[in-house]
Amino acid sequence: MIVFGDPLTNRQAPRVVALAAKHHLPAIYLFRQFANCGLIVYGPDIADLFRRAGGYVDKILNGY
Numbered sequence: 293m294i295v296f297g298d299p300l301t302n303r304q305a306p307r308v309v310a311l312a313a314k315h316h317l318p319a320i321y322l323f324r325q326f327a328n329c330g331l332i333v334y335g336p337d338i339a340d341l342f343r344r345a346g347g348y349v350d351k352i353l354n355g356y
Contacts, residue, residue, distance in 0.1 A: 297322035297335060 322335035
């Protein structure tokens with residue numbers, strides 16, 4: 293099962309994850325926080341994106 297990152301799926305993510313786990317379905321998720329019982333995550337690491345953004349802001353403000 294491939295779970296895309298649209299707003300409806302994100303809002304119902306706990307329900308989707310629970311149903312996939314209940315029926316022992318291998319699932320692929322977009323976001324890491326929904327992949328408790330999934331097979332793989334194919335999306336970005338949101339925390340890493342924020343860390344990188346902070347580094348870019350620092351470089352911009354310091355004139356690099």
